[in-house]
Amino acid sequence: MNADTPVLDAAFKGPVGNFNLDVAFKAPLTGVTALFGASGCGKTTILRCIAGLHHLPGKLALGDRLWQDDTANLFRPPHKRRVGYVFQEPSLFAHLTVRGNLNFGARRAPRGNGAAPAVDFDQVVGLLGISHLLDRAPARLSGGERQRVAVGRALLSEPRLLLMDEPLSALDRSTKDEILAYFEALQRELNIPILYVSHDIAEVTRLADRLVVLSRGGKVAEGSVGEVLERLDLQPMTGRFEAGVMLTATVKGRDEAFNLTFLDHHGQTLTIPAVDAAVGDIIRLRVRARDVSLAVQPPTGISIRNILKGRIVEIREEANTAFAETLIDLGGGRLRARVTRHAVADLKLAEGMPVYALIKSITFDRRSLG
Amino acid sequence: MPDQGLDLAGLWSPIRLTLELATVTTVALLIIGTPIAWWLARSKAKWKEAVAAVVALPLVLPPTVLGFYLLVAMGPDGPGGWIAGLWGERSLAFTFQGLVIGSVFYSMPFVVQPIRNAFEAFGDRPLEVAATLHASPWDAFWSVAVPLARPGFLTGAVLGFAHTVGEFGVVLMIGGNIPGETKVLSVAIYDYVETLRWAEAHILAGGLLVFAFVVILAMMLLEKRIGRAAR
Numbered sequence: 392m393n394a395d396t397p398v399l400d401a402a403f404k405g406p407v408g409n410f411n412l413d414v415a416f417k418a419p420l421t422g423v424t425a426l427f428g429a430s431g432c433g434k435t436t437i438l439r440c441i442a443g444l445h446h447l448p449g450k451l452a453l454g455d456r457l458w459q460d461d462t463a464n465l466f467r468p469p470h471k472r473r474v475g476y477v478f479q480e481p482s483l484f485a486h487l488t489v490r491g492n493l494n495f496g497a498r499r500a501p502r503g504n505g506a507a508p509a510v511d512f513d514q515v516v517g518l519l520g521i522s523h524l525l526d527r528a529p530a531r532l533s534g535g536e537r538q539r540v541a542v543g544r545a546l547l548s549e550p551r552l553l554l555m556d557e558p559l560s561a562l563d564r565s566t567k568d569e570i571l572a573y574f575e576a577l578q579r580e581l582n583i584p585i586l587y588v589s590h591d592i593a594e595v596t597r598l599a600d601r602l603v604v605l606s607r608g609g610k611v612a613e614g615s616v617g618e619v620l621e622r623l624d625l626q627p628m629t630g631r632f633e634a635g636v637m638l639t640a641t642v643k644g645r646d647e648a649f650n651l652t653f654l655d656h657h658g659q660t661l662t663i664p665a666v667d668a669a670v671g672d673i674i675r676l677r678v679r680a681r682d683v684s685l686a687v688q689p690p691t692g693i694s695i696r697n698i699l700k701g702r703i704v705e706i707r708e709e710a711n712t713a714f715a716e717t718l719i720d721l722g723g724g725r726l727r728a729r730v731t732r733h734a735v736a737d738l739k740l741a742e743g744m745p746v747y748a749l750i751k752s753i754t755f756d757r758r759s760l761g
Numbered sequence: 762m763p764d765q766g767l768d769l770a771g772l773w774s775p776i777r778l779t780l781e782l783a784t785v786t787t788v789a790l791l792i793i794g795t796p797i798a799w800w801l802a803r804s805k806a807k808w809k810e811a812v813a814a815v816v817a818l819p820l821v822l823p824p825t826v827l828g829f830y831l832l833v834a835m836g837p838d839g840p841g842g843w844i845a846g847l848w849g850e851r852s853l854a855f856t857f858q859g860l861v862i863g864s865v866f867y868s869m870p871f872v873v874q875p876i877r878n879a880f881e882a883f884g885d886r887p888l889e890v891a892a893t894l895h896a897s898p899w900d901a902f903w904s905v906a907v908p909l910a911r912p913g914f915l916t917g918a919v920l921g922f923a924h925t926v927g928e929f930g931v932v933l934m935i936g937g938n939i940p941g942e943t944k945v946l947s948v949a950i951y952d953y954v955e956t957l958r959w960a961e962a963h964i965l966a967g968g969l970l971v972f973a974f975v976v977i978l979a980m981m982l983l984e985k986r987i988g989r990a991a992r
Contacts, residue, residue, distance in 0.1 A: 470895050475893065484887060484890070484905060495891070495894050
């Protein structure tokens with residue numbers, strides 16, 4: 392984080408349910424920062440404190456604007472804070488149409504007399520794909536449509552920061568994917584900073600640039616998504632089954648006959664099912680630790696296409712389980728591989744040892760923004 | 762005087778007076794009852810249920826008991842007498858104003874309860890959403906809470922009006938039987954029966970029966986429609 396970029400600076404301390412929340416973090420006012428952690432670790436409370444819906448002692452500043460400082464008895468009420476809030480459930484106003492809901496915040500957006508809206512109604516409605524729903528009652532929308540309207544309503548109130556509290560958790564898998572695509576488009580077009588709360592690591596790696604990892608009311612890690620996901624010590628938090636890393640790679644070619652895209656990752660080639668990207672594009676990939684195997688010699692006669700040379704950086708055996716997590720340096724990016732402790736012993740794997748990482752499957756996440 | 766002819770003109774005065782009383786009372790109750798209902802729905806004060814119980818008292822209290830205390834309070838030695846002194850009267854008892862005050866107490870639970878329920882039904886969320894969309898609490902009350910609680914307001918207004926129309930015990934205690942001033946429908950019926958004028962009693966009683974039926978039926982249909990729209 393550059394010292395000059397405006398940041399959200401938050402620190403809260405106080406009892407929440409049956410534990411004490413004590414957390415302080417900074418998030419740049421660009422891109423997507425995710426507050427990540429298991430259910431009930433205090434993520435939602437932090438978001439509510441930032442919006443002013445909940446008051447825990449502490450301090451909160453958005454850029455150069457101080458919103459809360461309990462040492463100076465300062466607490467700005469929620470309606471005077473320029474944040475948009477997307478709740479877990481869409482919470483549309485039942486007595487208004489979709490258009491009425493969208494206009495509710497837009498009409499009250501704090502702006503100078505006669506100034507034009509900073510966020511264009513038609514653009515937001517178009518980006519969210521809700522232009523055909525404007526005259527409907529919220530009761531006649533699907534779950535995904537409702538959440539899209541809720542996002543549009545928050546955006547049109549012209550917030551300086553958009554807070555999203557697990558906005559996808561009430562939706563099914565396919566609707567989630569569909570909405571994530573809308574979120575990415577919004578992020579690309581409107582460039583509004585988002586603070587995103589989630590306990591779903593796949594969702595977080597797809598959307599977020601930065602990660603604040605929380606556990607029982609405290610912060611355990613903070614950094615770019617790539618950095619945080621590489622840390623094996625956070626593994627219980629970042630999830631066993633879904634744990635993995637993010638790699639960035641450059642598109643270098645395409646095989647039409649086999650429908651494949653070839654990528655360059657620090658001199659090594661990755662092969663993935665064809666994606667819609669041009670040569671030279673930088674894309675973001677997600678590789679789960681459980682999809683990576685290790686070999687001490689270059690394997691032959693194997694169906695796996697992605698065999699990358701690397702070196703073991705770290706091995707962390709998990710006591711009382713069959714597994715060990717390893718971190719592999721690929722000469723640029725880093726991979727995580729989840730192998731059995733038996734394999735570690737059998738192959739005499741050790742830190743510093745050269746290995747071949749075999750990747751069973753790669754999930755294409757999104758085109759990188761920069 | 763059982764052989765006297767049907768006095769249709771005499772029927773009109775209590776009907777008009779009753780409608781006036783019920784209308785004024787309902788309006789007053791919506792104005793006074795809404796903030797009370799809001800407070801009961803949203804306050805976290807421990808003693809709020811005690812206030813709720815006071816509001817609900819007329820549901821179980823014999824109307825004559827309520828009427829008795831109101832009579833004392835409105836008499837020349839009570840606060841009502843002091844208020845009446847502002848416009849040169851000695852007492853609020855046996856006046857139309859006194860009847861309105863009595864009816865407000867008497868019908869209060871029928872207005873406050875449905876509105877409170879409606880305020881409680883939608884919870885905190887819509888108000889939180891309104892706050893994050895830059896609506897001040899006052900703004901959110903009018904633009905979100907009141908429209909969402911509309912069915913409660915409708916039920917409260919109808920019940921408050923109908924209940925005031927049917928009031929008898931309290932009126933008898935504090936209003937007496939002054940034609941054009943305090944002689945409302947229920948008292949008029951009692952009067953007609955006492956003087957054996959069955960025809961007039963029949964007309965008024967039958968009219969009230971039909972009125973009550975129509976009110977209840979309309980309420981039920983309304984609730985059904987609102988229930989369907991919400992689904």
